[in-house]
Amino acid sequence: MKKEEVPQDKGLLDSAHTKELTYAVDENGEYTTALSSGWDPKTIALNNAIKEIEERVAKAKERVQNNETSPIEYYMELHKMDLPILSSYVGLWQWRVKRHFKPNIFKKLSQKTLQRYADVFEISIEELKHIS
Amino acid sequence: MQIEFTHKQSAHCENGVVSNLMRHNGFEVSEPMVFGIGSGLLFCYIPFLKVNHAPVVTYRAMPGLIFNRFAKRVGIKIKREKFNSPETAKARLDENLQKNNPVGLQVGVYNLLYFPDEYRFHFNAHNLVVYGKENENYLISDPVMEQVTTLTEKQLEKVRFAKGAFAPKGHIYYPTSFPKTLExxxxxxxxxxxxxxxxxxxxxxxxxxxxxxxxxxxxxxxxxxxxxxxxxxxxxxxxxxxxxxxxxxxxxxxxxxxxxxxxxxxxxxxxxxxxxxxxxxxxxxxxxxxxxxxxxxxxxxxxxxxxxxxxxxxxxxxxxxxxxxxxxxxx
Incomplete structure (x- = not known):
């Protein structure tokens, strides 16, 4: 990549007031560094990944409303987690977390267990039980 | 307290931390040098593992390896510590800052609030340097950012004890001894x-x-x-x-x-x-x-x-x- 070809597309780093460093070749063929504000091919990839997560959140919400899963799964998706990540944050085996996705089991969870989930998601037990 | 520390932006966090810590100790080594000597370049497909519900490929060596190999090959020694309790982790970090020793930290990205939301995924192999503390705020040199920044005690604890794959467990590291000249x-x-x-x-x-x-x-x-x-x-x-x-x-x-x-x-x-x-x-x-x-x-x-x-x-x-x-x- 030549220095003048370092892309300056509109990226997602603007909000953090920073640019990223890339390596490129100057007019004498020597390597140097140049800041890039963003590059469309990767911004599109990142935006798609975010859209994918939003879709997963919306779907989980719908399933909670249809009583097909518990709010735990919804909050898991909202926090961009998957089962292994949530299980490691909450300190329970994966099969137990998965079991807590079942609405009937979720209803019977102790305050203590609910609190563990609430702490991970940084919400109150009330919010955990009733998603908005 | 604030340690005299020069923040230099780099492309990659691990190379950047190493290069900046080396400069602090009087050795000018560029980011590409650290990367090349540490055999950072790679291509690897990791089967059976999914991140963000998609297959994983990596273009570089495993986190931590670049610094380890670099250290061994140029003849410096590094100390690495991981902790079970956040309190000990914090105490050890503060101790080092007291001794005017900036340290490298492995952290999770998800709760790094100075990153844009879109970049905050559960990725636990990010690296940064803590070079001081002012009014309960840690002074942070994150090599991928243009400027230095700060994190509160609580915020830093959260990223140091992020969970999931490659959980950092409060991991800190810093070079302890150097040869006269680098090999x-x-x-x-x-x-x-x-x-x-x-x-x-x-x-x-x-x-x-x-x-x-x-x-x-x-x-x-x-x-x-x-x-x-x-x-x-x-x-x-x-x-x-x-x-x-x-x-x-x-x-x-x-x-x-x-x-x-x-x-x-x-x-x-x-x-x-x-x-x-x-x-x-x-x-x-x-x-x-x-x-x-x-x-x-x-x-x-x-x-x-x-x-x-x-x-x-x-x-x-x-x-x-x-x-x-x-x-x-x-x-």
Whole structure:
């Protein structure tokens, strides 16, 4: 990549007031560094990944409303987690977390267990039980 | 307290932390040098693992390896510590700051609030330097950011004790002893040799063979997984390749910069030529990203479009195979 070809597309780093460093070749063929504000091919990839997560959140919400899963799964998706990540944050085996996705089991969870989930998601037990 | 510390932005966090800590201790070593000596360049497909519900490929060595190899090869010693309790972790960090010793930290990205939301994923192998503390705020030099920043005690604890794959467990590290002069020449040769060995390894998921394997998978995705999933998978490959920290082209440009610098240190003209060739390979990776992005931008999954980008990867695999055989002969 030549220095003048370092892309300056509109990226997602603007909000953090920073640019990223890339390596490129100057007019004498020597390597140097140049800041890039963003590059469309990767911004599109990142935006798609975010859209994918939003879709997963919306779907989980719908399933909670249809009583097909518990709010735990919804909050898991909202926090961009998957089962292994949530299980490691909450300190329970994966099969137990998965079991807590079942609405009937979720209803019977102790305050203590609910609190563990609430702490991970940084919400109150009330919010955990009733998603908005 | 604040330690006199020069923040210099880098492409990749781990190289940047090492390079900045070395400078602090009086040794000027560039980011590409750290990366090359630490045999940072790689291609590896990690089967059976999914991140963000998509397959994982990596363009560089495992977190921590670059610094370990670099240290061993140039003759410095590093101390690494992990903790079970956040309190001990904090106490040990404060102790080091008291002693005017800036330390490298491994942290999770998800709760790093100075990152834009879009970049905050559960990725636990980010690195930064803490170089002081003022009014309960830690002074942070994050090598991928243009400017230094701060985190509160609570915020820092959260990222130090992020959970999931590669959980940092409060991991801190810093160099403890240095030789009189750094053994750059032999270190460079060792670094290059290992990269050549890995990139041409007879293992189907590593090096140029790993690229071939991914190319084969890409051809199958549209039929096997459907347009949506196939696009999501392809997008993740491009993201891993061009994410902040790679310096562009899946670390290939940083490596080319390393070869150029190495050719001066070793007085080896061939490495300069090979640096140009590596730049060209980096350009090919960029072209692949452009063409892949066209597919997922249109949200279509025509088989021939997938085959076309897979062909590009095959060509890249062939160039890298040839390249690393030449590189091995050149040193």
């Amino acid at each position: 750059l020449k032999s270190a460079i040769i060792k670094g290059i040799k290992q990269t050549c060995r890995e990139m041409t390894a007879p293992v189907p998921i590593v090096g140029y063979k790993g690229i071939k394997t991914i190319s084969k998978l890409i051809r199958k995705w549209p039929k096997k997984k459907g347009a949506k999933t196939a696009n999501h998978y392809l997008g993740q490959i491009v993201r891993m390749q061009e994410e902040i920290g790679t310096g562009g082209g899946g670390f290939r440009y940083i490596y080319a910069a390393f070869l150029q610098e190495a050719s001066q240190v070793l007085g080896n003209e061939k490495l300069k030529e090979l640096s140009k060739e590596m730049t060209k390979i980096g350009d090919d990776w960029r072209d692949f990203a452009v063409n892949a992005s066209r597919i997922y931008k249109n949200r279509s999954a025509q088989n021939d479009a997938y085959n076309k980008v897979a062909d590009e990867l095959d060509a890249i695999a062939d160039s890298e195979a040839a390249f690393f055989k030449k590189l091995k002969k050149a040193i």
